[in-house]
Amino acid sequence: MSDSSTALRDAQGPYFGRFGGQFLPEALLPALHEVSETYEKALVDPEFTSELSRLAREYSGRPSLLSEAPRFSRLTGGARILLKREDLNHTGSHKINNVIGQALLTLRMGKKRVIAETGAGQHGVATATAAALFGLDCTIYMGEEDTRRQALNVARMRLLGAEVVPVTHGSRTLKDAINEAFRDWVTNVETSNYIFGTAAGPHPFPSLVRDFQKVIGEEAREQVLALTGSLPDAVIACVGGGSNAIGMFHAFLDDADVRLIGCEAAGDGVDTPFHAATISKGRPGVLHGARSFMLQDDDGQTIESHSISAGLDYPGVGPEHSWLADIGRAEYRGITDAEAMDAFALLSMTEGIMPAIESSHALAGAIALGKELGEGAVIIVNLSGRGDKDVHTASEWFGLLDGDPADETDDGTEPEEAEPTGTDGLTRHGRADLTALRDLARSTMPAATAGQDITEDRA
Amino acid sequence: MSERLRSADVIDAALDQGRPALIGYLPVGFPSVEASIAAARTLIDHGVDAIELGLPYSDPVMDGAVIQEAATAALAAGTRTSDVLRAVEALSGRGAAIMVMSYWNPILARGVEPFARRFADAGGAGLITPDLIPDEASDWIEASDRHGLDRVFLVAPSSPRERLAYVAERTRGFVYAASTMGVTGTRTSVSDATAGLVERTRAAGAQRVCVGLGVSTGAQAAQVGAYADGVIVGSAFVKAIMAGEGDLGALAQTAQDLRAGVDRARAGAADGSPR
Numbered sequence: 001m002s003d004s005s006t007a008l009r010d011a012q013g014p015y016f017g018r019f020g021g022q023f024l025p026e027a028l029l030p031a032l033h034e035v036s037e038t039y040e041k042a043l044v045d046p047e048f049t050s051e052l053s054r055l056a057r058e059y060s061g062r063p064s065l066l067s068e069a070p071r072f073s074r075l076t077g078g079a080r081i082l083l084k085r086e087d088l089n090h091t092g093s094h095k096i097n098n099v100i101g102q103a104l105l106t107l108r109m110g111k112k113r114v115i116a117e118t119g120a121g122q123h124g125v126a127t128a129t130a131a132a133l134f135g136l137d138c139t140i141y142m143g144e145e146d147t148r149r150q151a152l153n154v155a156r157m158r159l160l161g162a163e164v165v166p167v168t169h170g171s172r173t174l175k176d177a178i179n180e181a182f183r184d185w186v187t188n189v190e191t192s193n194y195i196f197g198t199a200a201g202p203h204p205f206p207s208l209v210r211d212f213q214k215v216i217g218e219e220a221r222e223q224v225l226a227l228t229g230s231l232p233d234a235v236i237a238c239v240g241g242g243s244n245a246i247g248m249f250h251a252f253l254d255d256a257d258v259r260l261i262g263c264e265a266a267g268d269g270v271d272t273p274f275h276a277a278t279i280s281k282g283r284p285g286v287l288h289g290a291r292s293f294m295l296q297d298d299d300g301q302t303i304e305s306h307s308i309s310a311g312l313d314y315p316g317v318g319p320e321h322s323w324l325a326d327i328g329r330a331e332y333r334g335i336t337d338a339e340a341m342d343a344f345a346l347l348s349m350t351e352g353i354m355p356a357i358e359s360s361h362a363l364a365g366a367i368a369l370g371k372e373l374g375e376g377a378v379i380i381v382n383l384s385g386r387g388d389k390d391v392h393t394a395s396e397w398f399g400l401l402d403g404d405p406a407d408e409t410d411d412g413t414e415p416e417e418a419e420p421t422g423t424d425g426l427t428r429h430g431r432a433d434l435t436a437l438r439d440l441a442r443s444t445m446p447a448a449t450a451g452q453d454i455t456e457d458r459a
Numbered sequence: 460m461s462e463r464l465r466s467a468d469v470i471d472a473a474l475d476q477g478r479p480a481l482i483g484y485l486p487v488g489f490p491s492v493e494a495s496i497a498a499a500r501t502l503i504d505h506g507v508d509a510i511e512l513g514l515p516y517s518d519p520v521m522d523g524a525v526i527q528e529a530a531t532a533a534l535a536a537g538t539r540t541s542d543v544l545r546a547v548e549a550l551s552g553r554g555a556a557i558m559v560m561s562y563w564n565p566i567l568a569r570g571v572e573p574f575a576r577r578f579a580d581a582g583g584a585g586l587i588t589p590d591l592i593p594d595e596a597s598d599w600i601e602a603s604d605r606h607g608l609d610r611v612f613l614v615a616p617s618s619p620r621e622r623l624a625y626v627a628e629r630t631r632g633f634v635y636a637a638s639t640m641g642v643t644g645t646r647t648s649v650s651d652a653t654a655g656l657v658e659r660t661r662a663a664g665a666q667r668v669c670v671g672l673g674v675s676t677g678a679q680a681a682q683v684g685a686y687a688d689g690v691i692v693g694s695a696f697v698k699a700i701m702a703g704e705g706d707l708g709a710l711a712q713t714a715q716d717l718r719a720g721v722d723r724a725r726a727g728a729a730d731g732s733p734r
Contacts (some may be wrong), residue, residue, distance in 0.1 A: 021595050023563055025521050027615030027640055029592060029622065169527055175518065182520040187641040189617065286564045286590075287518065299540045300568025302517040 008253035008329060014203035017326050019319035022202040024182070024289040031189045036204040038105050043211075048104060055100050059133070060090045062097075062215065066223035066380070071350035072363075074444040076370025079377040082232070083353070084220045084248065086384045093356065093385030094216060094244045095126035099195060101212035103130035106193040113137040113192040117181040119146055119174035119240065120311030120358060121153025122385055123197030128162035130195075138162040141180040143173035146310045153389050171304040174240075174314045178288050198241025200318040202289030210320060213247025220380055221251045233373055234259035237382035238361040239332065240276070240312035242321045244384035249330060259331065262321060263365035265307035266334030276305035278317040279325045279332040287316040293325070308337040308393065311358040311385075339364040341397050342432050344387060349441035356385035357393065398434045464556040465584045466609050466632035469508040470667050470689050473721075479684040481506060481721045482669060483714065484560060484693030486513035487546045488538025489529040489700065496549045498700055501707045503555045506718030510550060511587060511691065514543045514561035521562075521589040523644030525694040529701070540565055540574075544581050551582025558609065560587040566599070575602035585609020585632050593629035600629060611635050616656055623663035633667035633689060634660050638674065645694045646673035654686045677720030684724025692717055 014020050022032060042048035056062040065085040073081040086094040099116075106114055114136050118124030124140040131138035140157055144166040147154050157164050170176040178201075185194040199209040217235070224232050235252055237245035239262035252258045267275035275281065282293040285300060295303040295315035307313040324330035343363035348354045355363060359382070366381045373379070387394070395401050473480040483502040487495050499510050515530035515538050522530065543559060551557050559578065566574050566586070578586075585608040591599065593612050603610045609632030614623055617640060627634055638653040639646065653670055660668045670683045671691030675698075680690045699713040 022592060023590050023595055024592070025589055025615070026592050026613045026622065026626065027617050027637060030617045030619060169531070170517065179518050179520050183523075183642050186521070189640060286567055288520075289590075294564075296564065296568060298568065300516075300565040301534065302564075 009250060011320065011323070013207040016206070016320045016323035019284070019290065019292045019322040019326070020203060020206060021291050022289060023286045023291065024202045025186055027186050028182075028189065031185070032202060032204065034109060035105065035193070035208070038108050039204060039208055042105060042108060048108070052101055052104060056097070056215070060096045060100060061088060063219045064088050064216070066220055066227065069347070069351050071441075071444040072347055073370070075346060075350070075440070076367050076379070078375035079366070079370030079373055079379050081366055081370065082224060082227070082378065082380045083383045084216060084380055086216060086244065086382060087353070087355065087359070087386035091122070091126045091129050092388065093122040093126065094213060094247060095123045095197065096129065097215060097247070098197070098209050098212040098243060099123070099126040099130045102193070102195040102208075103134050103136065106136060106195070107134060109193060111191055111193045113139070113188070114195050115139045115141070115181050115184050115188075115192055116195045116197055117141050117174065117177035118197060119143070119177070119313060120309065120356070121146070121150040121157065121389060122311060122356070124162070124164070125153055125156050125160070127195050127197070128157040128160035131162060132160050139184065140164045141167050141177040141184070143167050143171070143177050145172040146174065146177070149310050149393060150389060152392070173304070173310070175288070175302065175316070182288075198243040198318060199246045199320060200241040200288060200290060200292065200316055206290065206318050206320055209243050210246045210250060213243050214250040216244065216247040216382060217249060217251030220248065224378070224380060228378055231255055231258050232378040232380045234261055234369060234377070235380045235382070236261040236263065236362050236365050236369060238263045238312060238358050238384060239279070239317060239321060240265070240314045240358065241316065242318035244382050246318060246320055248380070248382040249324070253329065260324065260329060261365060261369060262330055262332040263335045263361040264332055265305070265309055265312035265340070265361060266336045267306040267308070269336055270334040274306035275334065276307040276313050276315065277334040278305075278315060279321060280334050282315070284322070290319045292319040292322040293317055308397070309340065309357040309361065311356070312361065333365060335361040335364045338431055341394065342437060343367060344390070344394060345398065345432075345434060345437045346441055348387070349438060350444050353383070354387035355383055356387050357390045359384045397431065400434070462552050463579075463582050463584070464554070466509055466556045466558060466611070467667065469556045470633060470669070473508055474688060477725055478721050479687055479724055480508040480669070480689035481680070481718055482509040482511055482689050482691040483507040483696050484511040484513055484691065485696055485700070486515050486526060486529045486533050487543045488515055488533030488536055489697070490532065491536060492538060492542045492546065494705070496546050498707060498710055499546070499550050500553070501710050502696065502714050503550070503553050505711045505714035507555060507714055509556040509558055509584070509689070511558045511560045511693070512543060512546055514540060514559055514565055516562040516565055519562060521642055523642040523694065525645070525697050526643050529697050540569055544577055547578065547581040547583045556584040557582060558584050558587055558611070560589065563588055563591045571598040572602045575606045575608060579606040579608055583608065585611060587611040587635060589613060593626055596629070603631065613637055614656065614660055616640055616650075616652060620659065620663060623660050623665070627660060627663050627665035630665065633669045634665040635691065636660055636668050636670050636687070638670050638672045638683070641672065643672055643693050645675035645698070649673050649679050649683055653683065657686050677716040680717045680720030681724045684721040690717070690721055
């Protein structure tokens with residue numbers, strides 16, 4: 001509950017403005033109360049907070065680095081890009097921050113089994129990891145379509161001892177995995193805790209998940225002050241459900257001069273039917289326990305989202321983001337598959353850091369934003385995860401599987417005409433070929449070496 | 460308007476006959492809108508007191524595999540909210556109360572007040588809202604009062620006493636008691652603990668308590684009907700429609716079997732009323 005006299009950081013739910021709440025079966029209400037109560041007690045219990053920070057330090061690898069990205073910065077019109085390296089966390093993404101917290105709560109509740117949904121598999125892997133660490137049984141629900149896109153993560157979860165259940169209902173993606181996890185929870189609530197993966201869902205999940213993720217922004221804020229002596233001009237993050245973004249934004253909410261920018265997945269484009277740009281193109285409704293922006297038709301049926309990124313392929317979004325959009329504190333923009341994939345390759349080639357496709361949406365947003373803000377602007381990008389899991393998807397996208405890079409692909413879709421913008425050589429809606437991206441990446445080499453003929457090394 | 464039956468009308472009439480009411484669920488649009496209306500008529504003609512029309516929804520978190528499959532097919536066939544209102548209109552005035560079971564977003568999308576007005580005009584008795592708790596329902600509570608509609612909220616075995624009281628106070632028509640922790644679907648047995656839940660819900664102030672989730676046979680209906688004011692059956696009817704492949708004979712048979720179950724539920728009791 002907040003009014004104009006309250007700091008934005010103090011918003012705690014169950015409502016964020018006109019968003020949030022608890023729209024779910026009465027049967028689950030006691031379980032949600034138990035989670036809330038356990039959490040509120042834990043927050044003020046030094047035993048819990050010190051255990052959480054010990055695990056963050058000794059198990060997850062926190063604090064994560066804030067890295068300069070000098071070559072990548074040259075692609076952004078001279079902005080100074082700083083990467084918050086959540087990709088370096090144990091399990092390879094920000095998801096571990098939340099999962100360790102919720103797994104500790106599970107132990108406090110005396111429950112022996114955890115369930116979770118997963119899209120890209122990052123939350124599922126993190127949950128399976130925490131289950132292994134704490135000796136809990138673990139069932140992960142994952143849309144069948146996503147088990148195909150993210151086969152490597154399915155194997156990782158199984159190797160970690162978790163049961164992975166492919167969900168064959170509906171669109172067979174993240175939203176359907178959440179439905180199935182709720183069905184499991186309502187059936188097994190006595191013994192099981194639902195480790196919700198994003199800052200969405202019914203109260204208390206939006207605030208609870210945010211509280212476990214806000215360490216990202218708190219660290220980044222300290223790190224950028226230490227590095228540059230001032231706050232950044234903008235922070236930018238990708239938004240699916242929105243946990244990495246809210247984790248990054250939260251520390252900066254009351255720094256009015258810091259722009260907060262969320263990058264939604266625009267798929268084929270926000271003006272096509274194939275996107276996941278919930279805030280940009282949706283309207284308020286109730287999905288998965290909360291009132292928030294969502295993609296829906298006139299009858300309130302959920303519209304299936306589309307994104308090359310399984311982790312952003314979700315037709316809803318956390319209520320705090322809807323509120324921040326409503327009050328104009330944060331901006332939300334669409335990034336197409338093509339823009340994200342360009343950024344995926346460009347960060348890999350310019351910095352030797354392969355980002356998750358999810359995070360690549362934030363990187364693509366940073367390229368555009370840097371050009372808007374101009375020389376010297378400081379932008380922190382939340383690099384929410386690493387891209388190892390996405391090598392197969394990227395190889396398909398860039399046509400690497402049959403040998404040489406080509407713009408022909410074997411996924412059954414016709415490659416569109418590449419449409420260079422004319423200023424930076426980047427494609428906008430078409431599919432770039434890797435050679436063009438490599439040329440662009442080489443243009444960022446330091447002047448002394450940029451002109452020299454270095455050995456071609458086919459990636 | 461005079462012939463618009465509310466759920467309390469048919470439940471109380473059944474109790475006066477010394478038996479609990481039989482309430483049948485069917486998703487509108489499965490296998491087609493017309494066929495689902497015909498199926499609901501079959502239920503009414505074979506002893507069902509109240510129809511619970513399911514508004515098919517893309518994300519039905521309280522439904523098991525059978526009803527999910529039917530709802531998915533109904534949506535794929537193009538079923539709209541307006542079809543549900545048309546079905547209500549077609550079925551009202553035939554001696555049964557016509558309820559609609561809907562997840563909350565389709566109602567929100569229509570606008571709570573406009574939906575309530577149209578629904579009441581069509582002859583609807585009220586709404587059963589599986590993912591709407593009374594705490595979030597202030598708009599609906601106002602609209603249902605304004606238009607004389609039942610609002611059926613749910614309770615579950617997990618519900619503590621204060622929630623039972625809270626829900627009972629805000630319910631009109633009947634409280635829907637979930638027999639089990641779980642989703643819709645047929646089960647081989649209905650937990651003995653259900654009687655206790657019904658008892659606690661009454662003690663918390665509910666006038667009428669009907670039991671759903673997992674009831675599929677006449678024997679289960681008789682068992683549950685011994686203590687509940689109404690017995691709600693869903694997946695068993697949907698399965699009968701699936702098995703019939705266009706022939707409603709199996710559905711009629713299932714309805715008769717369940718009706719026989721509720722008819723004998725209190726055969727041993729001197730006074731039919733549990734109250």
